[in-house]
Amino acid sequence: MLTPEKIKFLEEKANEIRMSIIEMLIEAGSGHTAGPLGMADIFTLLYFHTLKHDPNKPDWPDRDRLVLSNGHICPVLYASMAHSGYFPLVELKTLRKFGTRLQGHPHREYLSYVETSSGPLGHGLSQAAGMAMADRIDHGIGSQRTIFALLSDGEHDEGITWEAVLFAGKEKLRNLIAIVDRNNIQIDGFTEDVMPLDSLAKKYESFGWHVQEVDGHNFEALDAAINMAHAVYEKPSVIIARTIPGKGVPEFERDFHWHGYDLNAKTAKEDYTKALAELRTLGGKIKSEHQ
Amino acid sequence: MLNPELKLNPKVWNDDVEQIPIRKGFGEGLLAAGIADKNVVALCADLTESTQMYMFKDTFPERFVQVGVAEQNLAALASGMAAMGKIPFISSYAMFSPGRNWEQIRTTIAYNDRPVKIAGSHAGVSVGPDGGTHQAIEDIAIMRVIPNIDIISPCDSIEAKKATLVIAKTSKPAYLRLAREKTGIITTPETPFEIAKARTFWIPESGLAHVGIIATGALLRNALFAARDLEKEGIKVQVINLATIKPLDVDAIVALAKETKAIVTVEEHQIAGAMGSAVDECLAANFPVPIEFIGVHDQFGQSGTPLELIEHYGMGISHIKAAVKKIIGRKG
Numbered sequence: 001m002l003t004p005e006k007i008k009f010l011e012e013k014a015n016e017i018r019m020s021i022i023e024m025l026i027e028a029g030s031g032h033t034a035g036p037l038g039m040a041d042i043f044t045l046l047y048f049h050t051l052k053h054d055p056n057k058p059d060w061p062d063r064d065r066l067v068l069s070n071g072h073i074c075p076v077l078y079a080s081m082a083h084s085g086y087f088p089l090v091e092l093k094t095l096r097k098f099g100t101r102l103q104g105h106p107h108r109e110y111l112s113y114v115e116t117s118s119g120p121l122g123h124g125l126s127q128a129a130g131m132a133m134a135d136r137i138d139h140g141i142g143s144q145r146t147i148f149a150l151l152s153d154g155e156h157d158e159g160i161t162w163e164a165v166l167f168a169g170k171e172k173l174r175n176l177i178a179i180v181d182r183n184n185i186q187i188d189g190f191t192e193d194v195m196p197l198d199s200l201a202k203k204y205e206s207f208g209w210h211v212q213e214v215d216g217h218n219f220e221a222l223d224a225a226i227n228m229a230h231a232v233y234e235k236p237s238v239i240i241a242r243t244i245p246g247k248g249v250p251e252f253e254r255d256f257h258w259h260g261y262d263l264n265a266k267t268a269k270e271d272y273t274k275a276l277a278e279l280r281t282l283g284g285k286i287k288s289e290h291q
Numbered sequence: 292m293l294n295p296e297l298k299l300n301p302k303v304w305n306d307d308v309e310q311i312p313i314r315k316g317f318g319e320g321l322l323a324a325g326i327a328d329k330n331v332v333a334l335c336a337d338l339t340e341s342t343q344m345y346m347f348k349d350t351f352p353e354r355f356v357q358v359g360v361a362e363q364n365l366a367a368l369a370s371g372m373a374a375m376g377k378i379p380f381i382s383s384y385a386m387f388s389p390g391r392n393w394e395q396i397r398t399t400i401a402y403n404d405r406p407v408k409i410a411g412s413h414a415g416v417s418v419g420p421d422g423g424t425h426q427a428i429e430d431i432a433i434m435r436v437i438p439n440i441d442i443i444s445p446c447d448s449i450e451a452k453k454a455t456l457v458i459a460k461t462s463k464p465a466y467l468r469l470a471r472e473k474t475g476i477i478t479t480p481e482t483p484f485e486i487a488k489a490r491t492f493w494i495p496e497s498g499l500a501h502v503g504i505i506a507t508g509a510l511l512r513n514a515l516f517a518a519r520d521l522e523k524e525g526i527k528v529q530v531i532n533l534a535t536i537k538p539l540d541v542d543a544i545v546a547l548a549k550e551t552k553a554i555v556t557v558e559e560h561q562i563a564g565a566m567g568s569a570v571d572e573c574l575a576a577n578f579p580v581p582i583e584f585i586g587v588h589d590q591f592g593q594s595g596t597p598l599e600l601i602e603h604y605g606m607g608i609s610h611i612k613a614a615v616k617k618i619i620g621r622k623g
Contacts, residue, residue, distance in 0.1 A: 067371075108403055115374065117403045120394060126364045127399055130371020130379075133356060137332065138375070160395070163364035 002223050006049065010219050013083065014044040018248045020079040020092055028096040030287045031104070033280055034245030035073035035152065038183050041217045042241060043080040046148065049219075050226055055085035058113045064145055065115045065131050069124020070152035070181070071105035077114070078102050086113050122158030125149045125178060129168045132176040132236075141174060146230065149178040154186030157195045162207075168236040169208030177229045178209075178238040181216070183245045204238045216241030292522075293515075294491050298481040303515065310473035313509060314412045316448030317469050318343025320455025321380055321410075325351050331459055332372055334358055334381045336365045341471075342382035342412045362388045366395035366407070373405035378459055385411030385427035389466060393433055400464045401439045408458050409434075413471040414444075415508065415559035416587065416604055417597035426592035432564030434466045435537055441486060442537040444468040444558075444566070446511040447477045450534060453484040461486070470559075472597045474509040477532075486535050489543035493518040493530035500529040502615045503547035506557035507533045507566045510585075510606055514557045517611035528615060536566045544573050548580045553618040555583045557611055559601070562586040581621040583614040 002010070018040045025031045047053075052064045068077050075095065082089045087101070094100035101111040105119030116127050128149035135143045155161055168176055180200065188194050197203075201211045210232040214221045222241065229237035280288040293299045302308045325331045325347050333347045334356040348355040356372075358365045362383050369379035381388060389396050389409055400407045411430050418426045434442050441463055445451035451469060458465040483490070493515055494500070506514040511532050518528045531547060533540070548554055554574065556567035567584040574580055587604045601607055 065374075116370070117398065120398050122363075123367050123395060123399050126367030126395075127371035127374065129364075130368035130373075131375050132371075133368065134332070134372040134375035134377045137354060137377075160361075160363040160367065163358075163361035164367070167358055167361070167364055167368065 002049070002220055007219050010044050010048060013048050014040050015248065017044055017076065017079045017083055020082065020089065021075045022249070024075055024079065024092040024095045026285050027093045028286070031075060031096060032072045033286070034183065034185065035070065035181065036076035037249060038216070038243040038245045038247050039073055039076050039150070039181055040248060041219065042150075042179060042181075042222060042243075043076045045219055045222050047080040047084045049223065051148070052145070055081075058086060062145060065128070065147045067115050067124045067128040067131070067147065067149045068106065068118055069149060070121060070155055071118030073152070073181075074102075074106045077106065081113060121152070121155035122160040124151060125161055125164035125168070128176055128178070129164050129171075129173060132168070132173040133171060135175055136173065141233075143175045145175060147176050149176065151178055151180050152186075153180055153182045153184065153191050153197055153200070154194075156180075156197050156200065165204065165207045165209070172208070172234055173236045174233055176236040177226065178236070180238060180240045181243055182240050183243045185245055200240055208235060210235040210237045211240065212237070213240045213242065216243035217247055292494060292496055294494050297483065297490055297492065298479050299492060300476050300479050303475060303477050303512065304519070308475040310475055311448040312471060312473050313445055313448050313451045314341075314343050314469040314471065316445065316451030317382075317410050317412070317455050317467060318346045320452035322346040322350060323452070324380075324456050324459035325354065327456075328378065328459060330376060330378050332356065332377045332379050334365055334369050334372075334379055336360055336362050336383040336388065338383055338412070341384070342410065344382055362392040363395045366392040366409070367399045369407040370399035370403055370405045373407050378406055378408070380408045380410060380459075382410040382412060384425060385414040385430045385468065386425055389430055389434055390427055397437050401437045404439060404464070406462050406464060408465045408467065410467045410469055412469040414468045415470050416592040416600040417470055417472040417509070417559060418592070419472065419597045419600065420594050422594040423592040428559070428561050428587050428592060430466075430468060431536060431558070431560050431566060432568075435564065435569060439464060440537065441465040441535065442468070443486065443535050444507040445534055446506075446508060446532055447474060449476060449478045449480060449482070450484060454534065457484065457486055468508065470509055472509075475512050477512055477515070484534070487538045487540055488535065489531045489533045489540035491529055492532045493528065495527035495529070496522065498527060500527045500551050502526070502528045502553045502555060502618055503551040504528055504530045504555045504557060504611065504615065505533050505544065505547070505566070505570055506530060507536060508559055510557050510559050510601075513601075513606065513608045514611055516608045517615065520608070521612055521615055526615060526619070533566060533570075536569055539569055539573055541573055541577065544570055545577045548574050548578045552580050553622050554580055555585060555611065555614045555618055557585040557606070559606060560586050562588060581618055583618045585611055585614055
């Protein structure tokens with residue numbers, strides 16, 4: 001359970017992490033913006049409440065594993081790790097620069113604290129399922145380690161994602177929890193225009209998963225969903241987290257009107273595209289990765 | 292003559308030489324590796340019988356993972372298992388693994404430096420009647436260009452078993468190239484095997500060799516037959532078994548080039564980008580000599596018997612002999 005004090009702490013921490021993300025992206029001059037800001041609350045909850053981990057012993061064998069599949073949102077991963085104490089905050093300013101440990105997409109060879117290298121979409125759930133499978137071979141269904149797979153919605157276009165969804169359902173990997181960043185956007189536009197995913201929940205359900213849909217910015221709801229996922233004994237769990245790209249930066253966020261915005265309105269697409277371009281360049285301060 | 296130091300199979304020349312598929316040696320080696328180390332696990336993509344993983348599966352069902360016809364997941368799952376301390380062996384037909392899942396191998400296994408062992412069965416045109424779709428003749432080339440993977444192409448089932456046991460003990464990713472068809476046994480259990488160590492299987496009765504043949508995989512036996520015929524014609528050759536294609540045994544290759552000043556490479560693969568190219572790159576940088584390449588000339592395979600296909604695509608004994616004679620003419 002999260003106490004009101006803990007929620008306040010998490011809100012403040014998420015704020016600090018968002019500030020770090022923006023600072024590091026501006027310093028780097030390029031990188032992805034929408035996803036990292038949108039996932040800041042989830043990463044804050046994981047690193048400062050949920051995960052069994054120890055920044056002083058990053059290779060502690062009994063730690064939970066966090067597998068970031070969509071590696072392009074790594075600024076939120078790096079910022080969360082730095083704020084947790086894995087490495088100095090000042091190192092965040094080296095993002096994407098020559099010789100940095102903070103590669104443009106995470107690479108274990110440079111930063112061994114990340115559980116896997118990632119970037120090419122679709123690989124994370126398979127690797128997380130492999131970790132969960134290995135853990136079960138060693139410890140049976142009573143395994144005390146949880147493998148968290150952080151996925152984007154767009155990477156559900158990749159066939160391998162569904163190969164992994166099939167596999168985890170078949171093997172009933174209860175120690176696997178997938179969290180999907182359901183922000184409804186991908187590079188070329190709305191996910192439902194580029195390649196419709198709905199109903200994502202029903203798809204997962206039919207593959208034998210326990211499914212929850214939550215507000216990805218509500219710490220209490222997220223925490224409750226993770227607790228429920230832990231309690232599900234016979235299935236892998238997916239938490240489909242509704243998030244707002246650019247969340248926490250009013251100057252961008254207000255342009256989106258994600259909640260309650262009439263997506264059928266005449267000017268919706270135009271407004272949206274404009275706002276997204278603003279967000280992806282942080283108001284013209286960095287180079288968009290998509291141009 | 293066969294190099295007496297290597298304790299090779301004296302029956303290698305006989306028509307009734309024991310014929311065993313190279314992939315069977317992998318199956319036996321995997322079982323032995325599993326007995327030796329409880330962290331060895333096996334993952335298969337719906338081809339347990341063909342890839343000979345059934346021996347491991349029957350003995351260690353709790354360490355065997357069936358992933359279905361999903362080679363991309365096969366590779367990435369194995370990477371995840373390796374991250375938790377396992378030594379995963381994955382197997383399918385080479386056309387699908389590493390053919391279909393090249394990028395999963397690159398990113399989740401090699402880039403991540405996870406000790407996953409990739410066994411690609413049914414490599415080469417000798418797959419036979421199944422036809423070109425199932426004959427991997429590009430696999431060495433696509434694995435060679437990925438940093439951080441050892442590539443081993445055993446010449447017979449005995450060598451395949453040894454190679455399987457050796458790669459189970461390394462902390463690196465490895466690609467093991469296997470063939471479907473039964474092939475004549477060249478080595479014995481006493482023949483030494485080490486990663487990155489080329490061995491000279493045939494040496495002239497006396498004096499120095501005129502031409503060096505470097506062969507890999509089951510075609511090594513054709514190279515030995517060619518060498519024996521050529522010796523009778525007064526042409527002295529040395530035949531090296533280059534079982535490890537990466538890392539390359541540079542010293543052995545350069546020494547052979549210095550002795551012979553002419554090299555013929557022999558492999559059941561596209562000529563482009565494969566073992567012959569690796570030898571060529573090595574010699575161009577260290578000791579340039581003329582090279583003839585025995586392999587497939589930028590074509591796809593087709594249905595036929597293994598023997599028909601090996602002959603059709605120019606990898607028979609007569610082709611190797613012709614290449615040796617041709618290169619003698621090219622020597623300066």
